[in-house]
Amino acid sequence: MMKKALITGITGQDGAYLAKFLIEKGYKVYGGFRRTSTVNFWRLEYLKIKDNPQLELVEFDLLDQGNIYRVIESIRPQEIYNLAAQSFVGVSFKQPTLTAQTTGVGVLNILECIREIDKNIRFYQASTSELFGKVREMPQKETTPFHPRSPYGVSKLFAHWTTINYRESYGIFACCGILFNHESPLRGKEFVTRKITDAVSRIKLGKQECLEIGNLNVKRDWGYAKEYVEAIYQMLQHKTPEEFVIATGKSHTIREFIEAAFECAQMKITWKGEDVDEVGVDSNGVVRVKINPKFFRPAEVNTLLGDPKKSKEILKWESKTDMKQLCDIMMRADMARNQG
C-alpha cells in the first residue's frame, strides 16, 4: 500500500519541494490548497509535478474546521505536514488578527480533527526561528527561550505549544521543526532574498534602476529550501516526536546578500552615506540600492543564528548549500525568468 501524506500549503515554496520529495519516495500526496480567484500552481508546474498521478489537489482552508475534518476523514493520511500559514512577517503587522487565526488557531483546528479522527496520524508543524525574535542566546537551539517580535511570531508560538500540548495530552505523534530562513527560486517575491535576486537580475538586464530595501544590517541564517524539506520528512520518520532546529549555523547580513547578488551579476556595489541615507552605487556611480523606511518593521529581529547540532547528530541532516551558493542558484533562475 502506498503511504498517504497530506501537505497543507501545497502552493507555497516548501509545499512544492516537499510534494516532489515525497512523490519520489513513492507516496501518494494530497496537496491542500485554498480557493482563490486565480489559480496559483506555478511552483508545482516549475517542479513538473502538477499533473503527476501521485499528486491530488484538495481544497483546504485552515480557517474552516468542517472542511479540514472532511479532508482528513476522507483521505485518512498516515502523515500530515502543516506548511500552510500567513507566513510573511511584514503583513502580520498589517493583518494581525487574520495571521493569528490562520497561523495560530488554524493549527489547533487540524489537531482537533486528528484527535477526533485518528490519533495515529503523524503531524508536522512548521515552526520558525522567528519564535526566538529578540534572541536570548547565541546561537539559538531547541532549548533557547522564545521571545517573538511580530504577530507572525506570536501566532507561531501558539501553534508551537499547541502542537506540543496535543502530543503530551493525547499521545499524538506531533512535532515541530524550528526552521531558520530557507530560500530558493520558488520563494515569494515579497521575501527579502527573492526581492533582491529579482531586482538585481532586472537591474543587470536594464529593466529596473534601483532596489529599495529596509534594514541592511539584520542578520539571518539562510539555507536552501530544497534541502530543508528533507529534514522535515526525517522528523516525521524519527522514532519519537521531538523538536529540531534546522539551520546552517552561519548568518549573514542583508547587505552581504545584496553584495553576493550583484557579484553574481558581475557588478560591484560600493556603500556610501549613513542610516536611511545610505546608498549602494555601481562602478559608474549610479545608485542601485536605496533605503526605504517603509520596509522597516515596528519591532525588528536583529540577528538569527541557528545551532544545527541536534539535527546533525540525530537526524543525520546537514545543510550543504552556503549563502553564496544559494544566492547564485536564485540569481540564475531570476536572470532566466527576467530575460524573457
Ligand code: NAP
Ligand atoms: P509560503 O510560500 O508563504 O506558503 C504558505 C502556504 O500557506 C501557501 O500555500 C498559502 O496558500 C497557504 N495558506 C495561507 N493561508 C491559508 C489558509 N487560510 N488555508 C490554507 N492554506 C493557506 O511559505 P513557505 O516558505 O513555503 O513556508 C512553509 C511554512 O513554513 C509556513 O508555515 C511558514 O510560516 C513556515 N516557515 C517558513 C520559513 C522560510 O524561511 N521559508 C522558515 C520557518 C518557517 P496561497 O498560495 O493560497 O497563499
